[in-house]
Amino acid sequence: MRAARIHAYGGWEDIRYDEIPVPEPGADELLVRVKTASINPLDVKLVKGTVQDRFPINLPYTLGTDIAGVVEKAGPLAARFAVGDTVFGRLAPMKGGGFAEFAVMPAIDVGLAPKSLLPGEIAGLPAACGTAWEGVFELGKLKKGQSVLVHAGAGGVGSYAVQLAKLAGAYVFATASGDGLQIARSRGADHVIDYRNEDFVQVCREVDLVIDTIGGATQERSFGVLKHGGTLVCVTEAADGRKAAEKDIKTHRLVHQMRGSRLELMAALMEQGKLTCHVDSVFPFEEIPAAIARNATRQAKGKILIHMGS
Ligand SMILES: NC(=O)c1ccc[n+]([C@@H]2O[C@H](COP(=O)([O-])OP(=O)(O)OC[C@H]3O[C@@H](n4cnc5c(N)ncnc54)[C@H](OP(=O)(O)O)[C@@H]3O)[C@@H](O)[C@H]2O)c1
The missing domain is CATH 3.40.50.720 (NAD(P)-binding Rossmann-like Domain)
Structure with a gap:
């Protein structure tokens, strides 16, 4: 699968698109086919290496924490989810892995989306x-x-x-x-x-x-x-x-703690029309460096989304 990775700290222009193996989910994890991801200021800081003390990462590192997509495979302890479910959540920043065709997530951190919501509507929610x-x-x-x-x-x-x-x-x-x-x-x-x-x-x-x-x-x-x-x-x-x-x-x-049940409360509000994601811009997977550069301006309004095109 293709993954947007950094091999050293520096600038977003150094992000590389590498071919890497599809990860295997553990017993309590899900393999998710990523449909839409979103950018957070943390992505900028991870690329630059300015948060190494709080988020020590191993290089090369697949960028991306916030994703929405479809369950491809569920471990035996993640039986609440079925193949084909639309789900969303945040990957642990130290592991990353969201800006790729597939990502593995601990099922406890994942929200199950209502059927009426599309990945593009919920990918901006998690962090x-x-x-x-x-x-x-x-x-x-x-x-x-x-x-x-x-x-x-x-x-x-x-x-x-x-x-x-x-x-x-x-x-x-x-x-x-x-x-x-x-x-x-x-x-x-x-x-x-x-x-x-x-x-x-x-x-x-x-x-x-x-x-x-x-x-x-x-x-x-x-x-x-x-x-x-x-x-x-x-x-x-x-x-x-x-x-x-x-x-x-x-x-x-505040240090954000992921919780799948909280995500589902947000999605329910969104389904009822009480909560919306203001979308600043949408970039294709191939333009992640440009999306991160947009976030780095600190002038984005709402969320910057990445459309995986899969
Ligand atoms: N502790 C945690 O767990 C946690 C979790 C999430 C985010 N964060 C941090 O929280 C910060 C905000 O994240 P975010 O995603 O909301 O960022 P963001 O969307 O990139 O913030 C951009 C917005 O900041 C506004 N802005 C810039 N300077 C401003 C100022 N002096 N006064 C008022 N508004 C100003 C801009 O407003 P205008 O365009 O209207 O000028 C723009 O809309 C980041 O530093 C991020 O790393 C921390």
Whole structure:
């Protein structure tokens, strides 16, 4: 099978398309024929080698973590799944393997898609919507009537966080710029802040929760919009504990944990028309370097998809 691999850390122009054996699923695993994959900023970091400490990988490494496809083979302990089922999920970053014709996934991490949803509709969910879900519900514990500020409300994680926060019944502020303003609004944000021309600290006051997908100065300044006792969910880097203690802010450093059952809850919402994936762009398998380059601009709106063409 063909697989998009890196043989050394560097740039996406060095990604190679290699012919490698189809992997064999273990007893509790599935072999999935990949139909659509999606790009995450982590793919950029893995290619560059900037996350070697957290995600030590073996080279050559087949890129790709988020996929949707069809079950080709199921191990004996993965009997809940049948050949031909449409499934989706995230491969462990240290193993990768998603940007290939076939991928092996532990069945426990896989979501079974409703029959009405196509791989192209669900491939953008796993890491981005999973992270948003953990931030809004599991760590943020957002409730009806509360307020939240979502940074990068038109981005991969943010565009889902806006939708989930609205489903929770919260008042949603979101930062974005350019076309992203309208995208964040169309996902349900009540108040959109143009971060290039407005200061979010002057606009938001006393929110219950901030979902920070940016870090640095954006994260530090987010303490200024939280109410006493509020919650800061940090997606990119841990928060300053001293600042948090001053205002009695609960901070969480979110590290995404895959869960198949959570994926199925997302797909159910999507089937009901309550959750959508905003697609930035679709690239063919042969153009993965260009897709990763697009993500590296940090200006993508929603998700970048890879169509495998199989
Ligand atoms: N901890 C974890 O487990 C975990 C999981 C998933 C993602 N992450 C990390 O979370 C970050 C976000 O991921 P993502 O997939 O959402 O990224 P993304 O989709 O690539 O983010 C692009 C978006 O960021 C927005 N943006 C850029 N600079 C901004 C700023 N200063 N203020 C507000 N918005 C800004 C852009 O908005 P405009 O185009 O509107 O300007 C664009 O829409 C990445 O660093 C990723 O690695 C971590």
